[in-house]
Amino acid sequence: MGYRIGMDVGGTNIVAGIFDADGKLLRRSKTRTVKSSSNELLEQLASLCKELLTVEQISEELLISVGIGLPGFINKETGLVTAANLPFNDIPVAERLNVLIGVPVTVENDVKMIVYGESLKGAGKAYSHVLGITLGTGMSSAWVTNGSLHGGAGGLAGEIGHIAFADIPYVCGCGMTGCLETVVSASGVARQARDGLAAGWVGLLADRFPSELRDELTSKDVWQAYMDGDAFAGQVFQRTASWLSRVIIPSVALLSPDVIIVGGGVAAAGDVFFEPLRAYVSENLHPLYRERLLIVPTLLGEDSGIYGSAEYAARQRIA
Numbered sequence: 331m332g333y334r335i336g337m338d339v340g341g342t343n344i345v346a347g348i349f350d351a352d353g354k355l356l357r358r359s360k361t362r363t364v365k366s367s368s369n370e371l372l373e374q375l376a377s378l379c380k381e382l383l384t385v386e387q388i389s390e391e392l393l394i395s396v397g398i399g400l401p402g403f404i405n406k407e408t409g410l411v412t413a414a415n416l417p418f419n420d421i422p423v424a425e426r427l428n429v430l431i432g433v434p435v436t437v438e439n440d441v442k443m444i445v446y447g448e449s450l451k452g453a454g455k456a457y458s459h460v461l462g463i464t465l466g467t468g469m470s471s472a473w474v475t476n477g478s479l480h481g482g483a484g485g486l487a488g489e490i491g492h493i494a495f496a497d498i499p500y501v502c503g504c505g506m507t508g509c510l511e512t513v514v515s516a517s518g519v520a521r522q523a524r525d526g527l528a529a530g531w532v533g534l535l536a537d538r539f540p541s542e543l544r545d546e547l548t549s550k551d552v553w554q555a556y557m558d559g560d561a562f563a564g565q566v567f568q569r570t571a572s573w574l575s576r577v578i579i580p581s582v583a584l585l586s587p588d589v590i591i592v593g594g595g596v597a598a599a600g601d602v603f604f605e606p607l608r609a610y611v612s613e614n615l616h617p618l619y620r621e622r623l624l625i626v627p628t629l630l631g632e633d634s635g636i637y638g639s640a641e642y643a644a645r646q647r648i649a
């Protein structure tokens with residue numbers, strides 16, 4: 331049993347961590363993502379691994395696996411990776427990194443790795459059936475039951491952000507109209523606020539974001555305005571919770587999770603989002619679910635993904 335590395339490769343930053351055989355995080359690093367070319371990004375990932383080994387004074391032979399989580403689609407048959415916010419377009423990332431690093435490399439979708447990490451070491455640690463949802467730039471989900479990740483046919487399970495509703499008017503990045511992620515992701519929360527301001531909302535948010543600054547408004551600004559007493563900002567989170575409950579309710583009936591873990595920028599809003607979410611979900615479910623269901627935020631912050639990818643890769647190797 332040796333050391334393992336996990337990396338969460340985002341469009342802006344890379345978080346990397348080295349773990350011992352017991353899954354204890356020894357050291358982590360955070361770096362800006364190099365996006366100039368696929369070769370340079372692969373070189374960057376390889377040198378991040380080497381740096382972690384050097385700083386921890388661990389010899390290369392003791393590293394058993396490297397796990398990568400990234401925001402993209404991984405073709406399970408060919409190993410080709412395509413990621414819109416990274417310079418990967420049909421690139422065999424695992425195979426290329428394996429040559430550069432010399433150990434088996436596993437590449438998976440970042441949300442799956444975040445949820446996997448939370449299910450093993452974070453908010454889902456005490457439970458067997460974990461549904462995780464992230465509300466960041468986009469919206470996605472993953473399902474872990476008894477420690478194993480459910481990929482579904484083609485590895486496509488979990489794309490709940492692209493369930494469309496007739497009363498959502500926005501065109502999504504995927505090309506469809508009405509996708510849930512256009513309103514409940516962090517970008518969606520900002521969009522709701524911008525639309526409200528355009529329709530004439532008054533208050534703190536309106537004072538802080540006159541029309542010329544409106545494009546810069548983020549979900550964090552909406553939350554800050556709520557904390558400072560803006561009533562409209564609070565309503566944005568309530569409406570977001572109501573929309574999200576539309577997919578959580580059937581998911582609970584279908585899967586019966588012990589816990590639903592919600593992460594990403596929107597979840598950082600805390601009670602103003604979680605309290606109405608729990609209420610909407612609870613009101614519309616059979617009492618049997620209501621008594622046991624928990625809906626909680628993630629616990630490991632920006633390290634969820636490295637815990638998940640490191641452990642996932644190590645288990646793939648052992649299996």
Ligand SMILES: [Zn+2]
Nearest residue numbers: 492502504509
């Ligand atoms: Zn969509």
